[in-house]
Amino acid sequence: MRSVFGLAVALAAFWMANSGYLKPMLLGFGVVSIVIVIAIVKRMEAHDGERFPLFVPSLRLPGYLVWMIGQIIASNIDVAKRVWLGRKSLSPTILTVRAEAKSDVGKVLYANSITMTPGTVTLFVHDDTFEVHALTEAGAEELGRGVMGRKVAALEQG
Missing domain, CATH: 1.10.287 (Helix Hairpins)
Incomplete structure (x- = not known):
């Protein structure tokens, strides 16, 4: 209630x-x-079967949102730079990343965070792994390091 x-x-x-x-x-x-x-x-x-947590019981949420806004801004600048540099600055890559989040809500947050960051798009979700398209190999490597995934998983832990 x-x-x-x-x-x-x-x-x-x-x-x-x-x-x-x-x-x-x-x-x-x-x-x-x-x-x-x-x-x-x-x-x-x-x-x-899984109740959506209306208010994420985590004090880390504001920090995650600030960090995510920073990632979006930095990615926007990178994509704009690559538009000016032309095709030779692009190296499209498809990679698979593992979701460290355990709940469905955490996995959705992670997949949406990837897609919200310019230059990366979550293509498919398979249980605990995501297939992601990155505009550059550098972007794929950064995503592959798992910083975003660990930050989302930390939200679940409170």
Whole structure:
């Protein structure tokens, strides 16, 4: 029950942050939307087996988000540089990386973090391994070192 209340509060805050209007009709649409989302989530929990942790119980999350933003900025700069340098600066590579995260949520976070970083895309997810396309061999080597995977796994540990 507590998770349903937490989800409703988070959705209401998200709705208000994006809407900003306090008109009765829009608030009504917000309430209806929240009820529909909660019903879908409750139905998913009944079949999924793994409950999605609404609030990641980790003090490491803010640090991970700051680190991830830094990675996105650095990768954007690298991709822009390679666009200016032309084709000879590219060395497309496909590699397989192992997910250190144990939960499905952790694996999804890791796969999405890879894809959010410009120059890398998660192509396939096979249990604990991901097939990833990297724009350059250097990007593939950096991903292969596993820093991102360890940071995501650390979020699960709290």
